[in-house]
């Protein structure tokens with residue numbers, strides 16, 4: 001049986017009748033840039049994320065860049081983040097000319113370890129960007145406490161974590177800014193690129209709205225150099241239509257994670273130590289499983305075997321950011337962030353998308369068991 005890592009088509013089929021007429025309506029109107037559809041989408045998402053405001057932008061990467069830009073963070077400034085994340089987190093810091101400063105991860109959650117953050121604060125530090133990796137929030141109580149002590153901004157990279165909760169609070173509502181992505185493979189994906197910044201501060205939201213449109217207000221009067229970071233009506237409409245389904249999709253992902261735990265337990269792969277499962281989220285937290293990440297013995301050989309046998313899987317991320325060629329000037333070497341390096345060597349993402357069936361999940365675990373038996 002072939003099992004893809006992610007298949008977006010079954011979700012589209014359930015929503016096709018709802019989405020297609022709206023897309024055609026927008027085409028007929030020929031009104032594509034910002035406008036009422038974007039405003040409606042922003043209002044719905046602010047409510048969902050439990051924030052005062054939300055500003056639609058062109059991507060998750062741009063959500064991070066515009067948050068840094070709106071705060072005037074640039075050359076000479078330092079921003080503390082994790083070296084184990086998607087490139088865009090660290091790319092955004094570099095793009096505005098600031099210096100990324102890394103703190104290693106907690107190996108149980110893959111999120112930045114707050115115990116390692118404070119030692120990285122210098123007089124040049126302006127912000128912390130915790131990443132809620134794979135759909136689980138970083139320890140926001142500890143991170144916000146450090147930020148408060150040192151008067152730093154907190155920009156949440158919540159691109160993989162829409163609807164995730166830390167002690168009952170939603171991702172994107174705890175820091176100064178929350179950055180989200182509607183890239184199709186995220187839990188709430190649009191039909192192209194799109195993103196969002198959430199904030200509880202009206203002045204910050206107003207500034208983001210100006211920055212996403214070339215720093216312009218009113219038309220052709222420019223306060224600052226922003227950029228074209230706008231969300232378009234087609235993407236906003238797709239997000240608005242999908243949003244009411246998001247919680248049921250997240251629940252299906254959680255059920256899939258629970259099913260994997262039962263199947264792996266029964267397989268003997270946990271007892272043998274060949275596979276280690278993700279730790280269950282702490283009480284009061286909500287994990288939305290954008291990815292289901294296991295640690296595997298002989299990971300690279302397992303990955304190759306699964307691909308040969310039609311089982312989708314992927315390595316997120318094979319090279320931590322401090323060892324990437326483009327950041328060589330930061331002067332890091334192997335061994336600087338050992339937990340991130342170990343995660344990069346040991347982890348494998350398995351299919352977790354909502355429509356995954358019992359048979360498919362069983363096929364994934366059977367194939368892994370067959371690999372370790374061979």
Ligand SMILES: *Cc1c(COP(=O)(O)O)cnc(C)c1O
Nearest residue numbers: 059060061086088159160181183
């Ligand atoms: C996807 C992602 C981004 C970037 O989002 P895009 O919409 O693809 O630009 C940033 N950070 C993390 C952690 C992501 O997973």
